[in-house]
Amino acid sequence: MLRYAARRVAAAVLVVFGVTLATFLLMHLEPGDPARAVLGLHATASAVATLRRQWGLNSSLPVQLGHFLSQLVQGNLGKSYIYNVSAASLIGGRVGQTAALVAVATVFAIIFTVPLSALAASRQNGVADHVVRALSVVGLALPAFWFGIVLIEVFAVRLHLLPVGGEGSGFGGHLECLVLPGLTASFAMAPILVRSLRVGMLEVMDAEFIAVARAKGLGELRVLFGHVARNALVPTVTLLGLNIAYLIGSTVIVEQVFNLNGLGSLLLSSILNRDFPVVQATTLVLGAGVVIVNLATDLLAARLDPRIRLR
């Protein structure tokens, strides 16, 4: 187990390094000048050149890459051109928001998935099953930016039950502000999970040990959650892990729609401003987040099903 984890961590470092390198090259090959973003159209050519020199943007690409990597190895993520503070401090101020969003969305996804798939599986080809399956197709087809706006329009603008956007103040206010974004993000993954868990449960239901459980006289609910769900969960957990990874990427959109100051919106604004150090640092952190979630998923799957051998 430990050796497995160590190997996975080593592989993860390589993946993150690859992501960082690709980001560096893409950002620097794309036209656009951070000095202009800071100095404006009226700036003289010499003022722009001075600033570029200050930021080291005048040296060749390999030299810039070498400098970036040597700083990175020392744990220095660089300094934002736009805000003039370290990229690490910008990320530190925002990482909590994104983590909270991902956590709330995951909780919502689980809350939707387990009862809905149990309902559908227990009434195979019945009305409930068809409704759940139809809903999951509709859910899959809803783009997050549109669905988010609909939720805002209904729950915030018309019913005044929840805030339109922003972050609120205090723990309660903060949580309140995460309800609609969390719902929006969870709708991107719950449909897949429902379908996966339903199929898994149907397969398990045909197994002999379920017949045995029923023959013992266990109640239907107990059979469903204690035996069927438990055994059908493994593929769904793997899928959940993959979807959280996907969700981390899609926070860029959800944060925009709900005006959350997380890593996604930081990434977007930094790309538009050509704030290279912040883009680098944010992709690094997001990339590491995805890799960590995947690793945790594999470990959890092994724990749920001892037949899975970690090699």
Next chain:
Amino acid sequence: MKGAVLPTPGQRLVTRRDLLKYGVAGSAVVLLGPLAASSASASARARVSAAVRSSNAVKRGGTLRFARSIGPTTLDPANTIIAGDIYTLDKILEPLYVTNPAGQLVPWLATGYELSTDHRTFTFSLRPGVKFSNGKPLVADDVVFSINRTRKDAAGPLSFLDYAITDIEAKGTDSVVFQLSQPWAPFLSDLSVFANAVLPADFAGQSEKDFFTAPIGTGPFTLDGFTPDANSLTLKANPNYWQAGKPYLDAVEFLYVDNDNQRVLQIQGGQVDIIDTVPPANVSSLKASSGLDVDLFSAWQVDLLVMNERLPQFADRHVRRAITYAIDRPALVHAASFGTAKPGGSFFPPSLQYYSASTSVLEYSLAQAKAELAQSKFPNGFSTKLLIDGGVQKWVTFAQIIKAQLQSININVDITPLDHSAFESTFQKYDYDMFIDYAINDISDPDEMASFEVDVKDGGSESYWSDYDNPKAIALVHAAEAEYDATKRAALYAQIQEIVAEDAPFVALDYPPYIYAVSDHVNGFEVNPGGAYRLEDVWLT
């Protein structure tokens, strides 16, 4: 030569027509004198006239919640050009003159000036009784320190505005003497830019870095501490503010919401009181919402289609004129701005001083367009590319309409959308055929726009990267800079506008306004044509 013929402090703030229009409210403005009038101004907004009418019933207190599209990155006036910075720091730090909502200069930290007979020495008297937020009085040394700091900062984005200044000296504690290298008519206007705001000398004993985390100024509001990249910022009323009884608000909370939809929904949901940069497409639905209103404020802004004169087709004057004739600007405005903007004509927007309404604009005419193209070296048309910032829906719509309209004179247009940053660096390298962008004036004097668009050598942008070069127009720009007589200046700028309209180096597509949505309980909110708003006059009911 006191007051001279420069736009005189406090002159004409209320016309006869305004008086007739506002009745009692108008006379109240006159009685309150120039300063109060500057806040009420000549804008035809019912809410404001109501505010003035009941000015004895102003309600104090409360926090204004203001959602803006862009947040601040720094509060140093000498080192920024970004709207999020400017419209935060201008509530804390003030210049000697400001531009009121009607677009006129009014004395602010100065009360007036004397001009020497050679037109090169300005002596300003400072307003008595002005204190910084730390309680220290404003003195001449503060002005000398601040403006020297701005003008000597080579990397300062707007330090070019101070280029005529050769020396600044304090005369006693209450007057400041500016020496200019030449007679320079835009001078007062240059002084009014936010970059020339007055700080306490030597940063009141702090380090520069510390100072700008909690700047000390003479403005109506103060800030406890600045955190870059925060999602909101709260300004508090300055108890030492020199306009007695103001600001009316206890505090202003700026929230940064860069997503257009979010801003619109936040004001519809009652989460904020004012939003800026309302997309034109949302104007009618917002107007229909109860409890709020949409306000349009005219801007010193013009949207331009720029043509690259380094290419043979656009070096040909007939081609440029043909393109201008072929673009139906009223149709463009109707389709893309939902009636909020005005169709373009002169390259000066109508809100700008010395705009000439009699400029011979090449109005839309397909027959004229075809006739011009027939006289050019490209009578059978050609294929070309149109570069735009693809992130702005308005430009996308503009580009599609222009493509369709130029098709009718056999000019085939390929649209190239890039993101903002790539777009700017591409046209600045002349790696384009045509592009669409907007031009703005930062100050009330039109010299900035005239030099930037026309003076290919010294204007700073090679005629907005068009490389347009007309020596006669350039000579007129310089003549207008040295001319203090308003009538003569108006004639010079009318000639410049006429030449540019005839040469057609760019097509003035439209004049868009600033669009704000404002809750009904907000009173006295107005924006000047430079995009700045002063919040000391705002109150909540």
